[in-house]
Amino acid sequence: MGLKVSREKDFSYLIEDGHSIARVIGTENIINQAMGTEAITQLLNMAELPGKIGIPIGLPDIHQGYGFPIGSVIAFDSDNGIVSPGGVGYDINCGVALMNTGMDKKTCRLHIKDILKEIFNQVPVGMARSRNKLSRRDIEAITSEGIQWLYFRDMATEDDINKTDYNGSIFGAEPANISEKAYSRGMNFFGTLGSGNHFIELQFADQIINSEISEEFGIHKDMVYVMIHTGSRGLGHQVATDYIQKIRDLDHNKRLKDAQLSYMELSSRDAERYISAMNGAANYGFANRQMIISLIRNALKKVMGNEFVEDESELVYNISHNIAAFEENDIEGRRQKVLVHRKGATRALPPESTSGYYAGIGHPVIVPGSMGTASYVLRGVGGNSKISFSTSCHGAGRVLGRKMAKEKLSPELIEKELEALKIEMKFASTSALTEEAPESYKNIDEIYNSIVGGKIAEGIARLKPIGVIKG
């Protein structure tokens, strides 16, 4: 099973096992780090799926996931291809929102303890459930309307809608395709953060990389932003569980090398149902992040009083990194309509392919680092459709599994490390300290250099943390 690695060009490597081929984007060090891990085996397994167009791509933050690695993208023929829940992941429409606070770094540091405390009061984190539980009917409406539902209730502005991926509302989410169990989990956890790598951070712009585009994104040197990383909570998890269970015993899935790659043919009724349910979960995910944005605006208003100007708490962008979508891409010399599966991978449309608010500019691509380290905002560059179906990475990417992190790292030491960096913290549990420690992740600067060097996206601004809230 010897693997052959060849350098395609700078920051781009082809990996072959004599049967399948895949591309990985990254520095030589990133490639060496990934080689020999289960993630690469998973990436090559993906290449064996039917109806694939082009080859699977591993982004520099690639690491082992359920069936498909996290930090990967694959496209299938939109007519004769397939859809696989494992290619989207359990946390459907996990993603990141970035919002301006209108506050500068100095003011923020002065009030950071109170701000974190109040956000912690308003936003349930970790295992906590929603404070004001919505009805079954409301949750169903949210899965079909996305953030529109919040707009009609004064919890989202028109500007928020304009600055959300897919405008925060994907058409064609048929409520009947989502199970009662999923709705019931959705009722308990709407507007909650969750745990694991999910977080709320207050960050300041410490480096403006491209001043013209930073201005367009509303990112200014030393101003403070809130970054929110969460997804569709129990609802999305249940949708994934339901459909993975449903297709497990299909003949073509029993023949697979790895059962976790289970799929549905796009021509099947099950595929239609899954895509509809996935879109419903995605709408819930967009609305969940928006709900948290609304709660954070309330918290800032309460703590900062007259100093907080609501009009200045504008969204930069709210983007998904776990979703499958029908798109046109340049593959093997021609434009083809494909179903792109992005798992821990962020869409990075170049300026000319971006529509809506950021048309001609390119939408913000948000790449959070690990706890305590920098985060980057980028935009897609022309020609990236051919390289990675216009897809960037979604974060630093794990180097230590959760269990390993707990064994190797000490929470006290990590806490001291963050204190030394002048980062205020609020944790619902201590397990996040080791599991999410910078030591559990790859170096975000190297990930950033890989994406820029690989000509997928260009840097716009770098943000650094002042305060962090984790489940």
Place this chain on the structure above:
DNA sequence: ATGTCC
């Protein structure tokens, strides 16, 4: 990631 196992 996940009412951290139906």
